[in-house]
Every structure is written in structure tokens, then in C-alpha cells.
Amino acid sequence: MVSHDTRIAIIGGGMGGLTAAIALRRIAGVQVTVFEQASKLGEVGAGVTVAPNAARVLDRLGVLDRIKRVGAVPDGHGVYQNAMGGLVTDAAWEDSAKQYQNIGMYRPDLIDALAQEIDPETIRPGHRLASVETLDPGVRVEFENGANDVFDAVIGADGIHSVVRRAVGQFPDPVYSGYIFYRGVVDASRLPDDWRMISQVWMGNRRHFMCYPLQQRKLFNFVAGIPSDRPRGGVWSGPAEVSELAAEFAGADWDPKLQKFIGLIEHTFWWGLFDHEPLTNWSRGPITLLGDAAHTMLPHQGQGVNQAIEDSMALATFLAAADSIADIPEAFRRYTSVRMQRTAILQNGSRRAGAMYDAQYEFADLKKRDADIRVGRDFRRRVVFDYDAQKVAEQALNRFRGVQGA
Ligand SMILES: Cc1cc2nc3c(=O)[nH]c(=O)nc-3n(C[C@H](O)[C@H](O)[C@H](O)COP(=O)(O)OP(=O)(O)OC[C@H]3O[C@@H](n4cnc5c(N)ncnc54)[C@H](O)[C@@H]3O)c2cc1C
Numbered sequence: 001m002v003s004h005d006t007r008i009a010i011i012g013g014g015m016g017g018l019t020a021a022i023a024l025r026r027i028a029g030v031q032v033t034v035f036e037q038a039s040k041l042g043e044v045g046a047g048v049t050v051a052p053n054a055a056r057v058l059d060r061l062g063v064l065d066r067i068k069r070v071g072a073v074p075d076g077h078g079v080y081q082n083a084m085g086g087l088v089t090d091a092a093w094e095d096s097a098k099q100y101q102n103i104g105m106y107r108p109d110l111i112d113a114l115a116q117e118i119d120p121e122t123i124r125p126g127h128r129l130a131s132v133e134t135l136d137p138g139v140r141v142e143f144e145n146g147a148n149d150v151f152d153a154v155i156g157a158d159g160i161h162s163v164v165r166r167a168v169g170q171f172p173d174p175v176y177s178g179y180i181f182y183r184g185v186v187d188a189s190r191l192p193d194d195w196r197m198i199s200q201v202w203m204g205n206r207r208h209f210m211c212y213p214l215q216q217r218k219l220f221n222f223v224a225g226i227p228s229d230r231p232r233g234g235v236w237s238g239p240a241e242v243s244e245l246a247a248e249f250a251g252a253d254w255d256p257k258l259q260k261f262i263g264l265i266e267h268t269f270w271w272g273l274f275d276h277e278p279l280t281n282w283s284r285g286p287i288t289l290l291g292d293a294a295h296t297m298l299p300h301q302g303q304g305v306n307q308a309i310e311d312s313m314a315l316a317t318f319l320a321a322a323d324s325i326a327d328i329p330e331a332f333r334r335y336t337s338v339r340m341q342r343t344a345i346l347q348n349g350s351r352r353a354g355a356m357y358d359a360q361y362e363f364a365d366l367k368k369r370d371a372d373i374r375v376g377r378d379f380r381r382r383v384v385f386d387y388d389a390q391k392v393a394e395q396a397l398n399r400f401r402g403v404q405g406a
Helices: 016-030 052-060 062-070 105-114 242-247 254-261 304-318 327-356 366-385 389-405
Strands: 005-010 031-035 046-049 080-081 087-091 103-106 129-134 140-143 147-149 153-156 174-189 200-204 207-214 221-226 237-240 268-273 287-289
Touching: 005 140, 005 147, 005 389, 016 031, 016 052, 016 105, 016 304, 046 052, 046 105, 046 200, 046 207, 046 304, 052 062, 052 304, 052 366, 052 389, 062 103, 062 105, 087 129, 087 366, 103 207, 103 221, 105 221, 140 153, 174 242, 174 327, 207 254, 221 242, 237 242, 242 254, 268 327, 287 327, 304 327, 304 389, 327 389
Parallel strands: 005 031, 005 153, 080 200, 153 287
Antiparallel strands: 046 103, 080 087, 129 140, 140 147, 174 221, 174 268, 200 207, 207 221, 237 268
């Protein structure tokens, strides 16, 4: 194991950076400092699901109970429906062993729950990274507020516009999907008494609407995917009128139950959906990437944060196996080789899932779309939810050691 004095800087205090801080401290035993550009930790007031593959990691890190206390576990499987609410298929919202379920989280609650597991002295808000420079030894980080320091290694968890990514020689262009999401939450006490406490998706006319419970069922999250040119002007998100959203799902072709839900929405905002092609490398020497900085994906499989959580466990596992600071670049290379394969599949799968929900390309044939969604249910459970990031990293470590010994 690397010495406990090893100092690692994490750039970005989002859900990925905070989980990495917990994992690196608890599994690899190193010193971490989290630098966040905002003056305090926070997130937009909307929902996110912690999926079984990430719940497994959070359980091993000892933080799952805290997260569940502020989240919402639904009553059972979710449903995919046509525009009038006819069932296409149920959606497995748990792993095959039925040990871990999807947990609906209000984003600010998830940030708060993770931050409470970290020594506050090690979180530095108000630090916007300006540059990263590899020294011999160490990595120098400089912030726009004039602060600077040298660390043994740096992890870029600084999101889609990552500055650290440039230091590993990667400059991906963001790709606009042609879609925006209207996002927000509804006060669940205003929902009809028989409203189901599960995830529901309605799909029709090249758009879809999804909702699920959050915050001990006090809130209901919604996202509505609509084709739009809005972000092409350069602004990627902003406030929106509820009437715009309601107009997208108006008329006799849409389920009156959905229209009733939309009638309860008081506030919404829009968000352009961007991703990028899989990177060709994540690590250079003692610098590596994690979360959206490494693999921004469309939100249609609900896996962006969950992959950042898997990354954190894998990174900590490889780092824990390093004997000294000199071994960190090799630990980062191993982490990269294992994680890039997994996340590239999900980046591609997320584009495909969006095309299905919005009946694009070959999925304009609704029979084909429905067939794919039905089989996707079990594929997702086995391939996405059953994945054990720690076990995969340990198996890879054994293989790497076997090759070294050969
Ligand atoms: C509509 C929508 C719905 C989604 N739903 C889901 C879902 O259900 N499940 C799921 O798993 N994922 C979902 N995602 C994806 C998820 O939100 C992202 O994958 C996730 O936020 C990535 O976390 P991160 O920590 O890597 O990056 P971010 O959340 O982007 O955090 C990066 C942090 O770095 C900070 N930062 C940036 N630049 C600097 C700098 N130069 N210096 C210092 N700090 C910096 C930022 O302020 C931020 O705090 C959704 C995304 C969208 C758009």
C-alpha cells in the first residue's frame, strides 16, 4: 500500500469527486484534498438515481445507509408506457440478487450525504483550477484565486468542461444530441392518492417524460426529453416556462394522467443534452480523470453518476495495490484500461437508449422499439446493475500481477 502521507488532489467537488475522496481515504488510505470552484458545495434542484451497481459500491464504502435515509426506494419495478399510458414493459429497478434497488435522490441531498462522510478541513470551495503541471516528482496545481500547491497525484473530477483533461492530452468536442430536458420536482403531497410510487416513463411523438420519487417520497422528480435547437446558440441551460413544457404533451394523444402530473409542476428549467465520443486515454503519469471529465454520457440510462461511483471504487482499489508513490502512474494506467472499456459501452448505450425512447432512426418502427425495450430490461439488470466494480478491479489486479510474474 502507498504511504499514508501520500497527498492526492481531487479537482471538482461534484458527486464523482466526493465519492472518490471517500473511497481513496477509506480503501487506499491516502490524504485527499478536494478543490471545488463554487463557493459552496451544491447541485441543481433535481433528481438523480443511485443504481444498484453504485449502491453496491456505496455500501462497501459504508455510506449507503445515510444515502437511503434521505433518498426514496420505490415500491417496485418501474414501467415503460406508450403515450396513452399503455404498458410496454416493466423495468427492473434492482439487481438480480434483489440486494440493491434504484434509489431516487434529490441531488443536493446526495451531495450533502457524501460531504458529511469527508473531513471538512479537506474540502476547499472557491478554488477554480487554472492549470496543472507535472513536475519531477509531483504535480503542481494553480487556482484562479492565486493559491497553488504540489501533490503526489491529481484526479480530474471536474465535469464535462474539465481543465485537467487537457493535461492528459484529450480535447473532445461536446456533441449535442438535438434534445433538451425540462427538469424539476413536484411536491408529492399534491399528487393524487393513487399515484404510484415507482418510476414511470411515457414515450410518444419523438419525446418522452419520466418521473420517480425522491426524498422519502416527499418530492417527485421529472424529466421531459424534447427535440430542440435551443442550445445551438451557445447557452446550454436556463429557466423555462411550465406552459412550454405542458404544450409539448398537450392534446388527445397523451395520457390524461400524465397531463394531470404536468399540471402540478410549478417551476422548471431546461438543460441541453450533450456527450462526447469516448476518449482515447484518461491518464498521463500521476494525473488521471474520473466521472464526466472522463466519460460524459447522455442521461438516458441514468448512469453518469453511477459510473463515477464505480470509477471511484476501481481507482481506490488500484491505488491501494501500489507500493509507493512511484507506482501511482502504473495504478492509474491499470484503472484507465479497466474503466475505459466499461464506460465506452455505456456512452454508446446511452445514445441508443435515447433513440429508443424518442422513436428515432430504426426505432421509428414502434414494434422494433418495444421489442428492444423489453429485452433491454434484463440486459440492463445483468450487465449494468449486477456489475461489481471492486471485484472487477481485483480480478484485473490478479491478471496484471500474473503477467508481471510470467
Ligand atoms: C438531466 C440529467 C439527468 C441525469 N440523471 C442521471 C441519473 O439518474 N443517474 C446518473 O447516474 N446520472 C445522471 N445524470 C448524469 C450526472 O448528472 C453526471 O454524470 C454527474 O453529475 C457527473 O458527476 P461528476 O462529479 O463527474 O461531474 P459534475 O457533476 O459535473 O461535477 C464537477 C464538479 O467540478 C467542479 N469544477 C468544474 N471545473 C472546475 C475547475 N476548473 N476547478 C474546480 N472545480 C471545477 C464543478 O463546479 C462541479 O462541482 C444526469 C444528467 C442530466 C443532465
